[in-house]
Amino acid sequence: MESNDFFPPHDGIGLRELASHLGAELLDDTAGNRRIRSVAPVARAGEGDICYILSRKARGDLESCSASAILCDEALRPIIPDHIPVLLTPKPHAAFAVAGGLLHPIALRPPRILSDAAGIHPAAFVDPTARLEDGVEIEPMAVIGARAEIGAGTRVGAGAVIGADVKIGRNCTVAAGASIIAALIGNNVIVHNGVRIGQDGFGYAPGPRGMIKIVQVGRVIIQDDVEIGANTTIDRGTMDDTVIGEGTKIDNLVQIAHNVRIGRHCGIVSGVGIAGSTTIGNGVMIGGASGVNGHITIGDGVQIAAMSGVMADVPAGARYGGVPARPLKDFLRDVAESMTRSDERAKRRGDRNE
Structure with a gap:
């Protein structure tokens, strides 16, 4: 890849120093003074780059790899070419993420519109x-807006709108074009471009002349260390609050409706829609393009497969998938049986046409 003006390489961190910071073991101490300046995928990593490998499936990529270091676990150490210094760690993916943040700190948040x-x-x-x-x-x-409060170290991007009485904590980033109203935001929160926080929830009652709007007088409360992806919407509560728990990461284009309560350290992937008054526990992972019904409870540690439809409560620790969502082993069995039946029907059609 050509030189990247958006995220230029670091001045350099010594490999020995980097290994110490990551809690990894540098197997060849003679390489300790090598300078690491950037991150790269295995196949095109070159001098000054660090990369990582998680599976033997990437073995072919090592043939073109000239990285100055590679992160891997003990099981993959034997397949690494001798010319590449190894940083041994039981969690290479997490270590690579930390290394990337050290080498490219400006890429951890939406960039400034004005460099100065x-x-x-x-x-x-x-x-x-x-x-x-x-x-x-x-x-x-x-x-x-009027009476808004914003803490030290926070940056509000070009064209963003912070509504009256909104409170935003310290060291937050609100990127260009975002809008925040009727909300209380904690510390170290990242709000990406085009996010909408605190607008009306979707609430109507049937009346003699059509739908009557139900006032939405709640708030949005976002706790510390939350990250919200571009063009995601989080509606304010009807009378209670919509709450996003500490450390939760929300991808782009997610819809979170009024009165939803999401626990701590959850991961919600792009295209997910969560209907109103649903409660989601801590450590829940929801795959992309899934839909979650309203007024249900999803327990702690649940994993929802991508493109699922969650219609009812899910017990803590469960793994669900499909439409309607059900225990993952049941869903996979149903898929296998459906494919078998489909193959049998196709075979019968073929036999009749012969």
């Missing part, structure tokens, strides 16, 4: 009653 941004840009609007701690950055065309 500092303080409040003259083209931003900040209501006189808003309270901003020292060290807040407000980029051009952003709007900060």
